[in-house]
Amino acid sequence: MNTKIKSQPTIFVIFGGTGDLNARKLAPALYNLYLEGWLPEQFALIGTGRSKLTDKEFEERMLKDINEFSRSGEVKEDKWPGFGPNIHYQAADVQDAKTYKEFAKRIQQLEKDWKTPANVIYYLAVAPNFFPIIAENLAKAGLTADADRARIVIEKPFGHDLESARELNKLLNGIYEDKQLYLIDHYLGKETVQNIMAFRFANAIMEPLWNRNAIEHVQISVTEQLGVGDRLGYYDGSGALRDMIQNHLLQLLCIVAMEPPVNFTAEEVRDRKVDVLRAMRRFTPEAVRDNTVRGQYGAGWIEGKQVPGYREEAEQQGANSQSNTETFAAIKFFVDNWRWQGVPFYLRTGKRLHRSASVITIQFKDVPHFIFPTETAETRRQNRLIINIQPEMSIRLQVQAKRPGVDMVLNTVDMVFDYKGTYVAQAPEAYETLLLDVMLGDQTLFMRGDQVEEAWDLVMPILNAWENRVSQNFPNYSADSWGPESAEALVAKDGYHWFTIPLETKK
Numbered sequence: 001m002n003t004k005i006k007s008q009p010t011i012f013v014i015f016g017g018t019g020d021l022n023a024r025k026l027a028p029a030l031y032n033l034y035l036e037g038w039l040p041e042q043f044a045l046i047g048t049g050r051s052k053l054t055d056k057e058f059e060e061r062m063l064k065d066i067n068e069f070s071r072s073g074e075v076k077e078d079k080w081p082g083f084g085p086n087i088h089y090q091a092a093d094v095q096d097a098k099t100y101k102e103f104a105k106r107i108q109q110l111e112k113d114w115k116t117p118a119n120v121i122y123y124l125a126v127a128p129n130f131f132p133i134i135a136e137n138l139a140k141a142g143l144t145a146d147a148d149r150a151r152i153v154i155e156k157p158f159g160h161d162l163e164s165a166r167e168l169n170k171l172l173n174g175i176y177e178d179k180q181l182y183l184i185d186h187y188l189g190k191e192t193v194q195n196i197m198a199f200r201f202a203n204a205i206m207e208p209l210w211n212r213n214a215i216e217h218v219q220i221s222v223t224e225q226l227g228v229g230d231r232l233g234y235y236d237g238s239g240a241l242r243d244m245i246q247n248h249l250l251q252l253l254c255i256v257a258m259e260p261p262v263n264f265t266a267e268e269v270r271d272r273k274v275d276v277l278r279a280m281r282r283f284t285p286e287a288v289r290d291n292t293v294r295g296q297y298g299a300g301w302i303e304g305k306q307v308p309g310y311r312e313e314a315e316q317q318g319a320n321s322q323s324n325t326e327t328f329a330a331i332k333f334f335v336d337n338w339r340w341q342g343v344p345f346y347l348r349t350g351k352r353l354h355r356s357a358s359v360i361t362i363q364f365k366d367v368p369h370f371i372f373p374t375e376t377a378e379t380r381r382q383n384r385l386i387i388n389i390q391p392e393m394s395i396r397l398q399v400q401a402k403r404p405g406v407d408m409v410l411n412t413v414d415m416v417f418d419y420k421g422t423y424v425a426q427a428p429e430a431y432e433t434l435l436l437d438v439m440l441g442d443q444t445l446f447m448r449g450d451q452v453e454e455a456w457d458l459v460m461p462i463l464n465a466w467e468n469r470v471s472q473n474f475p476n477y478s479a480d481s482w483g484p485e486s487a488e489a490l491v492a493k494d495g496y497h498w499f500t501i502p503l504e505t506k507k
């Protein structure tokens, strides 16, 4: 969590500087931090990639990307001179050890010019198969020896399964101190996700209700209207469980279910989150059969536009036209501890669904005895707390109230905290918060190796069962739906339904 303190002189080395993540997220985030006065006087961004570019060409490319993707809009002419000249480029093949000597020279030169040592952040925005080789080569070249100054940021996916995550952890822990490692899950940097902790732990009225005595069940939905598009190459070997549930959705679950930390420091918060993962019920083969649903989208129409099915996209892109990769997953989890015993947590995520949104809904138990004269589904509705993460950014508490009139009729009303209506300032992008935290050396909003391993350990029985059992009925949901019918059945057999996703949408 950032404070108002600016970081030390900083050099950001972005592996994958010519890639999509840097263009859409990292460079715009650093530019916005500069605009808002968060960057130190002495700051440099060194982009790398195999492409042959000069410093100037790379700077121009970054300007174009920032113009296109920054939340602050097009760069103002008078602002660029304070940021653009700090952008450098080093053409490099990460597999070539000589590359790292060139980095060392660049860094030494900058420190000489600045007359001060700098913190150096190595951001691995490259394909995950390069993570080990970069981590090893940086260490071999002595670039990360000063544990107080050198940090390494690792993008998702962290491993492909439990075994590969363990291997990567072992390798990183053998070379680096824990305080140097920043494993990114960008969901944790979202304003609305951080606010769940504020809402839970800065308000005394929540704690007495936040447990199995008052809460009936929890739903976490992260839905996307877009299909897989040109990410198919990566996605086809991954799927919704690996791509979304193992990381983003389980992180959201941890924040909802965690015990109050003693204080808001990295180790405390991360310890309490890993406690949740440890307490989660492991899946037997029967539980996989009964409590999980997978889906793959077929062709259809979205907002008047015809869209292809996943297998058609796979065929067009030269991948397996009979792919069994799931583009939808819905899973019922339990957290076996005193607070949550018996409370189901239903998680679902999917592509090509009716709307794009991330929403957590907490359904409270019913009143013990209904005293009013008219009892209908509308008059007697259980309280719900709806935490809208995106695109709507709000917290809604649904309560029953008397409808105006001479008779005693109830209906459901919302008590709302809405970011748009409450604050004028635009919320920062998740990457802005996270990049600043790396500069300040604050790991609170980053995952830790043991957390990642626990999350893999939890989902492995599902992955194994799904991979060993070819689904006969793919595609099993059409574009613009809410996923396969069996996902409805998953909650319906417990007497529930998936809650409606709010109307405000963004693709």
Ligand code: NAP
Binding pocket: 015, 016, 017, 018, 019, 020, 021, 022, 024, 048, 049, 050, 051, 092, 093, 094, 095, 124, 125, 126, 127, 128, 155, 156, 157
């Ligand atoms: P991308 O657009 O394919 O970019 C890959 C980058 O790696 C390019 O800059 C490429 O540079 C560089 N590269 C490839 N081989 C190299 C080599 N041998 N030596 C040096 N550089 C090499 O990928 P991306 O979408 O930016 O994703 C990067 C990472 O971020 C992945 O791990 C991905 O899973 C993760 N991620 C991405 C997003 C996103 O929104 N894009 C979101 C979350 C996580 P050249 O072509 O110039 O060699």
